[in-house]
Amino acid sequence: MLRCLAIVALFVATQSTALLAQTSPEYGDDVYKPSMGQAGKDVIWIPTPEALITALLTAAKVTDKDIVYDLGAGDGRIPIVAAKQFGARAVGIEYDADMAELARRNARRAGVEQKVRIITGDIFKESFADATVVTMYLLPDLNLKLRPLILKMPPGTRVASHAFNMGDWEPDQLLSVDARDGYLWYVPADVEGTWAFKEDGWNTEGTLTIVQRYQRVGGTVTIGGKTQPVLGPALRGDKLTFAYNDGDGVLRAAHVVVNGREFKGTLSGRGPGNITITGMRR
């Protein structure tokens, strides 16, 4: 009971006064009418407004190539928007069986039943491993419970959350729509450690040593026995950018894609065009 009250209080504290005034809109259909704030397994039901859904999925650059999973899908509105507006395949996981049935009916009514699948189940038991985009409107502690699983997903998987963050994993993008917060993250590749790299065609070899905390990266580059701080390193998903001064003091900017123990990409600064840079984790 205490937890239930705390959850309601936390939600209320994060909602705009506009939402709180919104006690009367009717949800559902002739078969089932959920009420705003009704109990759920781990969190109550409050729907995300469509404007924020569209903004989050736009920020996540959802396309028809994506598989979007909404964790705690409620009446199915996020998977439905993902399918209808963005052409994605979408899956909703919803514990409440009546709500899950309503979501299926809503998907049918929206004409996207071929693209939307609703699983009646628990987000902590059902797999969402094939998601390329994960959405959620849960609670801070539930986000943190999901975080280790999410961080093991393929680099570049996008994660969008309404209202709640992921603790010390900073978002890559913050949104605000009608005074509601949205957060977007890209699952970062694991790049920590030492990499031997080579500028193809130039016989330049070096070592890149990276320290990493989520998408935040720093480190050093060593060429010809001289070590310097790596300049402007940035990581988004599997895309790593970094720069360094070569032995002649010329700035080289690398844009590489990390694939497990290897990276490959282009290096600017050698003559008119880019050349290839490859790296291997030691």
Ligand SMILES: C[S@@+](CC[C@H](N)C(=O)[O-])C[C@H]1O[C@@H](n2cnc3c(N)ncnc32)[C@H](O)[C@@H]1O
């Ligand atoms: C705040 S609502 C969000 C609904 C929808 N995602 C949206 O943004 O409109 C959270 C939903 O999660 C569901 N839920 C709570 N705990 C769950 C769990 N462990 N597994 C699956 N669904 C859950 C609730 O029944 C509720 O429908």
